[in-house]
Amino acid sequence: MTRKLAPTRLTAGERARRATIGGGARGAPAALLAPALVAVVFLLLPLLGLLVRAPWGRLGSILSEPDVLQALELSLWTATAATAVALMVGVPLAWLLARASFPGLRLLRALVTLPLVLPPVVGGVALLLAFGREGIVGKYLDQWFGLTIPFSPLAVVMAETFVAMPFLIITVEGALRTADQGFEEAAATLGASRMTVFRRVTLPMVGPSLAAGAVLCWARALGEFGATITFAGSFPGRTETMPIAIYYALETDPDAAVALSLVLLLVSVAVLVALRDRWLRSSVAT
Amino acid sequence: MHRISVSVIALGLAATGVAGCGSSSSVADPATSGSGLSGSITVLAAASLTESFTTLGQQFEAANPGVKVTFSFAASSALATQIDNGAPADVFASASAKNMDQVVTAGYVTSPTTFAVNVMEIAVPPANAANVTSVNDLAKPAVKVALCQPQVPCGSTAEKVFTNAKITVTPVTEEPDVKSVLSKVTLGEVDAGVVYVTDVMAAGSKVKGIEIPADVNASTSYPIAAVSKSQNLAVAQAFVTYVLSPAGAKVLAADGFQKP
Structure with missing residues (x-):
């Protein structure tokens, strides 16, 4: 518990100070320990509630219902699709933000990461006004191609991508910034084209961050609610994702809501385990 | 700590005082929910009641200067679930008997009255x-x-x-x-x-x-009832009475509701 108890190395003053701080975890002052404990209890108690109130006996039957499997399947594939889109267009943007230099770069960075802090439901309204049937772009998609996006799985993927992609962008951009550009320069002087440098040197260097950003993006997409229900609506099997199914289940079958929540809790724990090397070690910076 | 508990007691006394004086006045004058009422109530009402109840709330406040009515409009099924989970509510107006029955069964409400169709x-x-x-x-x-x-x-x-x-x-x-x-x-x-x-x-x-x-x-029929655990039951019941009164029926009819 206390790693330095050797009395010879402490002055009288130090001993006195340590005595007053309650001897808690490495001598944390009580004034910090008490609120910290409140925070821990506050964060963990709801999860405990979920576990205690879980309908363990009915769990199997609830989770094998077709509606539930449908929602889970939809959530899993749309979140994966959203992550794939984010990787395809978000990583190049992250590179641009980290390496390029042009006027308005900082403004652009702020704008594209805005969805991080934007309430998702606002994102949903915005998507509707852009890609809805009466939207500034959606109107022409409808008129020219007969394509209407809202209320389709595509709308779910778009809503999830809108909300989740910035997580990938800032993670990868941060890694690109701190990566040693010497290797890229060396590759370039050895004759590699700029695209080859990006593919063979830059990407592998930021690989771990890329993976972490993708997992984070996927988790955020999986949990998306506000933008999805606003832009994609809700219909079982087509646009009703797990979070929406949970929201409605609370009105009809609270046990089912708890069971579905457990599934997402399990997924979240898995995400944390996947990212543990990145975040759960104090020595690693973002 | 001491100050907090004292103020809690004071608040409790005030609430009982209000409830006591409110109920006596509503007993004296039930139809028009007379002047003795004060305090605020929260009304959980079906989304379809948004316009009518907003109007009724304004009229009720105008008739009872010390009273403040706050509304929460949502799906009746969502509101019933909220009440079951302990949401602070003084009045519940549902767009179906089913959702009202749910809170009656759970013991939060007794004897609802249908006020519109x-x-x-x-x-x-x-x-x-x-x-x-x-x-x-x-x-x-x-x-x-x-x-x-x-x-x-x-x-x-x-x-x-x-x-x-x-x-x-x-x-x-x-x-x-x-x-x-x-x-x-x-x-x-x-x-x-x-x-x-x-x-x-x-x-x-x-x-x-x-x-x-x-x-x-x-x-579908619309039942309304005061929530038994209301902190301001007198005002809650007065609001229910107001909705059921001819003045309330007039507002509802103007908005297209039918009589039960």
């Missing part, structure tokens, strides 16, 4: 591009329809209409409450939505209403 209507965007003219048009695959969730009164009542008309309607979306359905219509994102006649009336020129013939239409 509503029937369904089809709302289409003013241009009516999909050319919806009857209930049967809603069954066409090309027509994008928004409905309420099946557990929400407007959803279950719309389902009754389809059963009566012997059609199957596959909506593109099942919305959380009737106002969400209406907004999908006003935004032009769907070709039609099944809402209450009162919603079509409230939306004015933003939507066009297509009447559903009486022989296939379905209705």
Whole structure:
């Protein structure tokens, strides 16, 4: 518990100070320990509630219902699709933000990461006004191609991508910034084209961050609610994702809501385990 | 610590004082909910009551200067769940007997009274591009329809209409409450939505209403009750009385509700 108890190395003053701080975890002052404990209890108690109130006996039957499997399947594939889109267009943007230099770069960075802090439901309204049937772009998609996006799985993927992609962008951009550009320069002087440098040197260097950003993006997409229900609506099997199914289940079958929540809790724990090397070690910076 | 507990006691005393004096005044003058009332109440009401109850709340506040009425409008099924989970509520007005029964069974409410009846209507965007003219048009695959969730009164009542008309309607979306359905219509994102006649009336020129013939239409009744655990039961009951009064009925009728 206390790693330095050797009395010879402490002055009288130090001993006195340590005595007053309650001897808690490495001598944390009580004034910090008490609120910290409140925070821990506050964060963990709801999860405990979920576990205690879980309908363990009915769990199997609830989770094998077709509606539930449908929602889970939809959530899993749309979140994966959203992550794939984010990787395809978000990583190049992250590179641009980290390496390029042009006027308005900082403004652009702020704008594209805005969805991080934007309430998702606002994102949903915005998507509707852009890609809805009466939207500034959606109107022409409808008129020219007969394509209407809202209320389709595509709308779910778009809503999830809108909300989740910035997580990938800032993670990868941060890694690109701190990566040693010497290797890229060396590759370039050895004759590699700029695209080859990006593919063979830059990407592998930021690989771990890329993976972490993708997992984070996927988790955020999986949990998306506000933008999805606003832009994609809700219909079982087509646009009703797990979070929406949970929201409605609370009105009809609270046990089912708890069971579905457990599934997402399990997924979240898995995400944390996947990212543990990145975040759960104090020595690693973002 | 001491200060907090003292103020809590003071608050408790004040609340009992208000309740005591309020109930005596409402006993003295039940119909017009006289002047002795004060304090604030929270009314959880079905989304379809948004316009009518906002008006009723203003009138009730005007008649009782010390009273403040706060509304929370949502799907009756969602509100019933909130009450079951301990949401602070003084009055519950549901758009179906089923959701009221839910809170009665749970013991939060006793003896609700039905104060209005509503029937369904089809709302289409003013241009009516999909050319919806009857209930049967809603069954066409090309027509994008928004409905309420099946557990929400407007959803279950719309389902009754389809059963009566012997059609199957596959909506593109099942919305959380009737106002969400209406907004999908006003935004032009769907070709039609099944809402209450009162919603079509409230939306004015933003939507066009297509009447559903009486022989296939379905209705839902609206019960109201004070929540037993209300911190301000006197005002809560006075508000219920006001809604049930001729003045309340007048507002509801003007908004398109039918008498029970």
